[in-house]
Each structure stands twice: as structure tokens, then as C-alpha cells.
Amino acid sequence: MYDEKIQLLIDGVWREGSEGKSQPLVNPATGEEMASVPHASSADLDEALAAADKGFRVWKSMTAIERYRIMMKAADLIDADLERIARLLTMENGKPLVESRGEVAFSADATRWYAEEGKRAYGRIVPGRIANQRQIVLKEPVGVVAAFAAWNFPASNVIRKVAGALGAGCSIILKTAEETPGTAVAFARCFEKAGVPAGVINLVFGVPDEVSSHLLASPIPKKVSLTGSTAVGKLLQQRAAETLKRCTMELGGHAPVIVHHDADVELAVATLAAAKFRNAGQVCTSPTRFFVHETIYGRFLELFVARVAQLKIGNGLDADTQMGPMIAARRLDAIQSLVDDAVGKGARLLTGGKSLGGKGFFYAPTVLADVPDNARIMQEEPFGPVASFQSFSTFDDVIARANATPYGLASFVFTTSGALAHQTELALDAGMVGVNNTAISTPETPFGGVNASGYGSESGIEGLEAFQRVKTVSEIFP
Structure with missing residues (x-):
């Protein structure tokens, strides 16, 4: 039995879409409808943008060790619910249960890895050129992340984006695939129970082209992360260019x-x-x-x-x-x-x-x-x-x-x-x-391609750095 209620998560509230639109969730092994997937309206997306903007300020202001503790608790909750989540994943995606179990276990592992690595967002001191000068290089969270995840790995595609963003101190608006929404919903509930503040994780569904065009037209997201086809990657990169958003593109392969x-x-x-x-x-x-x-x-x-x-x-x-x-x-x-x-x-x-x-x-x-x-x-x-x-x-x-x-x-x-x-x-x-x-x-090695397979990396220290920006501070005291 499919036992996860599929809802949008916006500013800490689980809800339906404001216009009542939805689509059926179908089991690919049987062709049977299992649930309904709500679609976010333009107004819902605007609320998600505002919530993520607010959530970013809260999450960024917390110390790395505070974020670490919450993320570690979320990983424990994923592990505790592993069998149920794996069954949801198999019913949505079709892959054998043994593969789903491994993917959910990987997700808990990746969450722990990013939680640990978030404590190591090291900067550096660069020797000054004049007396009494100190040059400091800081790594900061880049800001609100707009993330898009494909249906083929409903757990690992999602967690690399969520845990990577949160480990760096960012908030996130995630649109995962409408074919496989339940795994992302289950993960979001684990993070919520672990204590992630409202607005830090927002989860939306809808017509992909409509959702991406709306989110990427906004100046609020500063980063785009996509797992998808090369064609979609090119389109999202073009849209992101209008507001100069940074991108990580994990695209097709052969x-x-x-x-x-x-x-x-x-x-x-x-x-x-x-x-x-x-x-x-x-x-x-x-x-x-x-x-x-x-x-x-x-x-x-x-x-x-x-x-x-x-x-x-x-x-x-x-x-x-x-x-x-x-x-x-x-x-x-x-x-x-x-x-x-x-x-x-x-x-x-x-x-x-x-x-x-x-x-x-x-x-x-x-x-x-x-x-x-x-x-x-x-x-x-x-x-x-x-x-x-x-x-x-x-x-x-x-x-x-x-x-x-x-x-x-x-x-x-x-x-x-x-x-x-x-x-x-x-x-x-x-x-x-x-x-x-x-x-x-x-979790500890960079995952990414070159050429038409995209650019940037998920996982590894490179995956954390994808959600960070650099600030240089030059101090001179008399």
C-alpha cells in the first residue's frame, strides 16, 4: 500500500496547490493510480520564493555545528524509516526493492557527510603586502537554491541537492519529478522533524516548464542545480543567465x-x-x-x-x-x-x-x-x-x-x-x-560530467563548494 500523502511544503506548511490542479501518480509496474500529485500555482511559487528568502537568513545565521546537529538527526530519521521509504521509491520508480534500500541508505550517508563537511568550510589567511594588513578569504553560502531532480533516482538525486545546500548554509526550493514525489516528501518530513526551520526546505510540484520559468525569472534564487537531460539543461541555463544565477548541471550520458x-x-x-x-x-x-x-x-x-x-x-x-x-x-x-x-x-x-x-x-x-x-x-x-x-x-x-x-x-x-x-x-x-x-x-567523491553531460559537481568537497561563494576581506589597523 502506498502510504505517503503527497503535498507541497511551503514555509513549513504542508498543503495542496491553491488552484486545485493535480496529476495522478502511477505505479509503473502495474499501471495503477496510487495517489494524486498537487501542482503549485504561480501564487504558490511566489510564496515559496519568499519563504526560502526568509528561511535562508535564519539558516545562514545558525552556526555550522547547529546545522550539523539537525542534519545528523535527519539522517538518523531517514535510516529509521528506510524500509518504508524504500517501498515508496520502488512503487513510484519500479526498481527492485534491494536497489531502493541501497539508494535510501546512500541518502542518509550523504546527509551525514555534508553535515560533517559543513563544519569544514574553511577560508584562509593571505599574508598582507603592507604592515598591519590582514587579508582574509571567507566561504559563505551562496543563497537560495532552486533545484530540479529527475525521476530515475528519487532519493539520491534529491538528497545531493538538499543536503549539499543545507550543509553549505543555503535554503532550497526543490521541484522533484512528478513521477516520483513520495521519496522527496518523506525526506522533507524527516528534516522537518529534525528541526530544520520553516522556509529552509520548500517542496513544489507542477508542470516542469511552468515551474522552472517562474522560479528562474525571480532574482531570489542565486543558484540552480539540475539533474536532467541535456536539452533541459540548456534551457534552464538560458533562463538562469537572465539573472546571472550560478548553475550545476548534471545532465545526460552515454x-x-x-x-x-x-x-x-x-x-x-x-x-x-x-x-x-x-x-x-x-x-x-x-x-x-x-x-x-x-x-x-x-x-x-x-x-x-x-x-x-x-x-x-x-x-x-x-x-x-x-x-x-x-x-x-x-x-x-x-x-x-x-x-x-x-x-x-x-x-x-x-x-x-x-x-x-x-x-x-x-x-x-x-x-x-x-x-x-x-x-x-x-x-x-x-x-x-x-x-x-x-x-x-x-x-x-x-x-x-x-x-x-x-x-x-x-x-x-x-x-x-x-x-x-x-x-x-x-x-x-x-x-x-x-x-x-x-x-x-x-558521498565523498565528486560526481559530474563534461561537454554535453554538463558541468559542476555534486558530492565531495566540490559538491559543497558549488553552494558557496567567496568573500575577500582586507583589514588594516593603525
Whole structure:
């Protein structure tokens, strides 16, 4: 049973939208409506802006240790409610419950990390050029944050923004995805119970274009943080430019995987199959373009397809489910179009390649071999359970192909040679590289991309600095 009431949070008050507009919340595994998601009106958004402005002044004036204590308590409350929140997440998003549990646990961990790091917003003293001069560099919270989070990771996408902003001393207006609102609501209630003052966290829903245009036209927010597509990132950056807001853009990806001739094939297959079909491939860092050395190409494909055939597809609440549904029917059509295009241009369909039918939005795990460079799926982010394979023979050739898209978020390398790993790491045009593993996201390391995958980082000290500004003070006393 879906047991979270979805409401707006504005100035410490949980409420419906003032104009009564809403949309249904649908379980992607069953197609059933679970709840109603209220939409914020323009008046509601203006109230959220005013509340965040007021909340910022209150939160900023508190000491770092006071903010730390509240955030640590919020993390404890998230942990205490982990199982219920994870079930909400699975019912909204569709991913297996084991994945949801891990994501909620990550969120509590990230909250603690940002709480701790907020106590270490160190400045510095710079020696003066004249007698009796002291030059001080201070780090201050940037101000009110307008944040937008995608539906594919309803917990971690949200918490990186909320905990990062609060750890730096900022207030926030968060618009998370209407497809997955309950996780953000549950987190906000935890922060509220922990003692976060009214107006520091504001949560709104609505038509994305209308909400973003309204919030970003206001001079109140000083910072924009987005997890979303490259197209949306470009649009929000343009809107933010009108008032010179700072931006962090965590956008799309199309991660290449390079499996060198000396790789541990069994390890690579097991690791990459798990990563490829996690969250039904709806992951911005998902391995999507597989480049396997020609000497092990056939064996790799055989083992990979065999492992894919063993995947259990179903409702994420079922204990044995390994891959759940897509988020909506529109995604089924988008994936089918990419697969049909690739096959029509000469790719070999080894398994999958179709929707599974019945209730929910399920697409079969799909493996395409010998995918030509001109297939759309080699340039467009698939964001679904499709692995596209090519073989390669030389280092220069595979690097050219790996770097051939506009994206530059994640990339992966499998080799037993430290020298070859280092050479490949330096050659890849990406913000993150995983060598013999795909676990590239932790609270303490920066997460972000380059080129069409955006700019700026979440997590790590870089993630905290994204919500800070610098002030220089020069003191001279007689």
C-alpha cells in the first residue's frame, strides 16, 4: 500500500496547490493510480520564493555545528524509516526493492557527510603586502537554491541537492519529478522533524516548464542545480543567465565501456551486466556502448547474453526481481525506435528487442551486436535496458570511438594492466572513469560530467563548494 500523502511544503506548511490542479501518480509496474500529485500555482511559487528568502537568513545565521546537529538527526530519521521509504521509491520508480534500500541508505550517508563537511568550510589567511594588513578569504553560502531532480533516482538525486545546500548554509526550493514525489516528501518530513526551520526546505510540484520559468525569472534564487537531460539543461541555463544565477548541471550520458584484450572476462561480464540493467538501464552513468577487443569479443558476447537470459523481470516489490519496468509508456516507444533503427542498419539482435506486454511498462533486456556507427543508439542516450556492442583492434581506434559522442559523464575500463588502465583513463573524455568496477558514486567523491553531460559537481568537497561563494576581506589597523 502506498502510504505517503503527497503535498507541497511551503514555509513549513504542508498543503495542496491553491488552484486545485493535480496529476495522478502511477505505479509503473502495474499501471495503477496510487495517489494524486498537487501542482503549485504561480501564487504558490511566489510564496515559496519568499519563504526560502526568509528561511535562508535564519539558516545562514545558525552556526555550522547547529546545522550539523539537525542534519545528523535527519539522517538518523531517514535510516529509521528506510524500509518504508524504500517501498515508496520502488512503487513510484519500479526498481527492485534491494536497489531502493541501497539508494535510501546512500541518502542518509550523504546527509551525514555534508553535515560533517559543513563544519569544514574553511577560508584562509593571505599574508598582507603592507604592515598591519590582514587579508582574509571567507566561504559563505551562496543563497537560495532552486533545484530540479529527475525521476530515475528519487532519493539520491534529491538528497545531493538538499543536503549539499543545507550543509553549505543555503535554503532550497526543490521541484522533484512528478513521477516520483513520495521519496522527496518523506525526506522533507524527516528534516522537518529534525528541526530544520520553516522556509529552509520548500517542496513544489507542477508542470516542469511552468515551474522552472517562474522560479528562474525571480532574482531570489542565486543558484540552480539540475539533474536532467541535456536539452533541459540548456534551457534552464538560458533562463538562469537572465539573472546571472550560478548553475550545476548534471545532465545526460552515454557511457563507453572499453574491455581490453587482457581483461578478466568473467569479472567484466558479471560487473557490467549488473550495472547495465540496474534500474532498467535508466541511469545516466549506465554503460551503454560496449567496445570489446576482437580477441575476446565472441566469448564476451556469449557469456553476457547467457547472463542476461537469467535476469528475473517483474514488480520491484517481489523478492526475486532483478529488473523492474520503465518509468512510463513513452519510454517503451523511445527504446523500441532506437532498437528498430539499429537492426535496420545492420545490428544483430541477440536477445530482447521488444516490450513484454501485460500490465506495467516492461521492456525485455536487450543485447545488440555489431552495431554500426551510424545507428542512432550509438549517438543518442538510450536510457533503457539495451547494450550495444562493437569489437575493436587498436587503442587509438577504440578511444576515437569512445569519445565520438557529445557526452562526457561516465566511462568504464576493464584491464589487468595498470599501465594500460592509466593510459586509457587519461585518454577518455569524461568526468568519471571506473576501472574494473562501476561504483563511481559515493558521498565523498565528486560526481559530474563534461561537454554535453554538463558541468559542476555534486558530492565531495566540490559538491559543497558549488553552494558557496567567496568573500575577500582586507583589514588594516593603525
